[in-house]
Amino acid sequence: MTVLETTDLTITLDGQPLVRDMALRLAARDRVGLIGESGSGKSLTALALLGLLPAGMRATGRILIDGRDHRDASDREWRRVRGRTLAMVFQEPLTALDPLMTVGRQIAGPLRLHEGLNRADAQRRAIDWCHRVHLPDPQRLVHALPHQISGGQRQRVALAMALACRPRVLIADEPTTALDVTVQAQILALLDELIEETGVALLFISHDLPVVAGLARHLLVMRDGRLVESGAADNVLRRPRSDYARHLVRSAAQVTRLAPTSVDHGQTRDISDSRMARMPMINESGTEGGQS
Amino acid sequence: MNEPILEGRQLTRRYPGRPHPALDGVDIAVRAGAGLGIVGESGAGKSTLLRLLLGVDRPSSGEVRFAGAPLARADGREFRRHVQVVFQDPRSSLNPRMSVAAIVGEPLRSLRVGGGRTERAERVAEVLTAVGLRPEDGRRYPHEFSGGQRQRIAIARALAPSPRLLLADEPVSALDVSVRLQIVELLQELVERLGLTLVLVSHDLAIVSQLCAEVMVMRHGRVVESGPTATVLTEPADAYTRDLLAAIPQLPQNLGWAS
Numbered sequence: 001m002t003v004l005e006t007t008d009l010t011i012t013l014d015g016q017p018l019v020r021d022m023a024l025r026l027a028a029r030d031r032v033g034l035i036g037e038s039g040s041g042k043s044l045t046a047l048a049l050l051g052l053l054p055a056g057m058r059a060t061g062r063i064l065i066d067g068r069d070h071r072d073a074s075d076r077e078w079r080r081v082r083g084r085t086l087a088m089v090f091q092e093p094l095t096a097l098d099p100l101m102t103v104g105r106q107i108a109g110p111l112r113l114h115e116g117l118n119r120a121d122a123q124r125r126a127i128d129w130c131h132r133v134h135l136p137d138p139q140r141l142v143h144a145l146p147h148q149i150s151g152g153q154r155q156r157v158a159l160a161m162a163l164a165c166r167p168r169v170l171i172a173d174e175p176t177t178a179l180d181v182t183v184q185a186q187i188l189a190l191l192d193e194l195i196e197e198t199g200v201a202l203l204f205i206s207h208d209l210p211v212v213a214g215l216a217r218h219l220l221v222m223r224d225g226r227l228v229e230s231g232a233a234d235n236v237l238r239r240p241r242s243d244y245a246r247h248l249v250r251s252a253a254q255v256t257r258l259a260p261t262s263v264d265h266g267q268t269r270d271i272s273d274s275r276m277a278r279m280p281m282i283n284e285s286g287t288e289g290g291q292s
Numbered sequence: 293m294n295e296p297i298l299e300g301r302q303l304t305r306r307y308p309g310r311p312h313p314a315l316d317g318v319d320i321a322v323r324a325g326a327g328l329g330i331v332g333e334s335g336a337g338k339s340t341l342l343r344l345l346l347g348v349d350r351p352s353s354g355e356v357r358f359a360g361a362p363l364a365r366a367d368g369r370e371f372r373r374h375v376q377v378v379f380q381d382p383r384s385s386l387n388p389r390m391s392v393a394a395i396v397g398e399p400l401r402s403l404r405v406g407g408g409r410t411e412r413a414e415r416v417a418e419v420l421t422a423v424g425l426r427p428e429d430g431r432r433y434p435h436e437f438s439g440g441q442r443q444r445i446a447i448a449r450a451l452a453p454s455p456r457l458l459l460a461d462e463p464v465s466a467l468d469v470s471v472r473l474q475i476v477e478l479l480q481e482l483v484e485r486l487g488l489t490l491v492l493v494s495h496d497l498a499i500v501s502q503l504c505a506e507v508m509v510m511r512h513g514r515v516v517e518s519g520p521t522a523t524v525l526t527e528p529a530d531a532y533t534r535d536l537l538a539a540i541p542q543l544p545q546n547l548g549w550a551s
Contacts, residue, residue, distance in 0.1 A: 037468040038439075180333035181495060185539035207468060210541035237547055251470040253543050258525055259502045 033216025104142025329500030393430030
């Protein structure tokens with residue numbers, strides 16, 4: 001069953017189109033990767049799907065959530081959908097979390113709002129979720145403030161908050177871009193585990209193809225506000241149809257290649273030495289090297 | 293092995309009020325022709341080390357040596373001329389009010405190595421061409437260029453005084469992947485063609501493997517492993533190096549056409 005679908009989505013600012021004719025569909029257990037470079041329109045697409053477009057931007061086309069068009073939904077209707085049907089995780093958990101509220105209360109917040117749990121039950125579920133996202137010592141950690149935990153732990157908290165109300169779609173926009181590589185690997189593994197466990201549909205947005213390719217089964221490629229390619233991840237990687245997707249895959253393959261370096265010591269030193277000889281060691285005072 | 297051009301001996305840097313030193317007894321030697329990658333995650337001490345090597349910060353103990361003598365006694369201009377740097381974000385490292393030609397020519401003027409005005413202009417045109425820009429681009433301003441082009445401008449500025457060493461701090465991390473590839477290829481070409489020795493600070497072991505013959509892996513202010521890049525990649529001795537290697541996101545293997 002399709003949960004989220006958009007067709008002919010166009011986003012304009014002052015009449016200028018920033019995203020044109022975008023289309024995507026998500027059903028339970030789908031894992032869709034949306035890839036593109038900066039300015040491609042991928043994040044704007046995500047914001048439109050969440051009813052969070054910045055003031056002044058306009059969306060046309062259809063945004064169907066459980067079959068109902070939400071393009072012109074009121075703030076109240078969007079608030080009912082966000083956090084419950086559609087959840088989100090962004091790049092920087094430090095800005096997504098309230099700096100003055102304990103981790104436990106932040107995870108409990110949506111549970112009280114959407115599921116009407118009382119404080120004690122919500123707190124118990126928050127502790128449960130800390131276990132599920134593998135945070136250390138949940139009983140104590142729920143009392144911590146966001147700045148007291150590490151960046152990776154904050155992203156685990158953000159994931160717990162997003163998934164606590166059992167949403168059916170998780171929109172993750174560059175969720176690991178701000179993290180160190182080893183922490184990124186842990187968060188990606190956790191994300192994989194959680195979407196498998198919960199059956200939530202994933203829309204993973206990133207500029208980083210290898211990161212997306214690890215999780216997504218379907219890939220969408222955007223460029224300059226348009227969808228240039230869409231297909232099974234394996235097909236897009238192995239047999240990209242558009243020049244741009246081919247270019248993107250090739251660049252990513254080369255940039256992430258672990259190469260025993262091509263720079264050979266002896267050879268480079270020769271070039272260097274001959275160049276040093278050519279290079280005038282100018283220094284007005286006439287000294288070379290300058291050590292007294 | 294030839295003498296190191298730039299060397300750090302037992303470098304330690306403590307910051308007041310911090311329980312652990314940011315850098316803790318690090319030895320480093322940069323030799324002509326052997327590009328060195330300094331790899332690690334946040335808090336590893338990479339940037340602290342780079343600042344000490346650039347002489348913009350002083351070690352709490354230990355010593356930086358340039359061309360065989362302590363940096364403290366080296367000729368400042370000679371050092372600046374031969375040790376140039378490129379930073380991560382070309383948006384903040386280029387003065388927006390200066391033309392590209394003025395930016396690129398600036399080290400020549402301040403170091404007084406470029407000769408007269410005409411020779412300086414020739415050198416600026418030469419390095420702009422070397423980084424894949426046109427001499428006419430010198431009349432334009434940084435905001436008129438894309439992120440990748442701005443990084444080319446920063447590289448041109450660093451190359452202008454014909455340095456022996458180029459220190460680069462995460463030079464491609466802020467760039468889109470296709471642009472990243474172009475800048476890596478440019479650096480590769482410059483290293484080979486000009487005989488530059490590159491000291492590359494990066495969290496990205498793949499980029500380092502493509503540009504540096506030697507690698508040094510750091511964690512919590514210490515060196516956990518160092519050696520020829522090929523050896524460290526194929527037979528990592530330290531568990532942390534193995535974790536770093538395993539964490540690199542990879543496309544599926546045997547995408548024959550793309551590699």
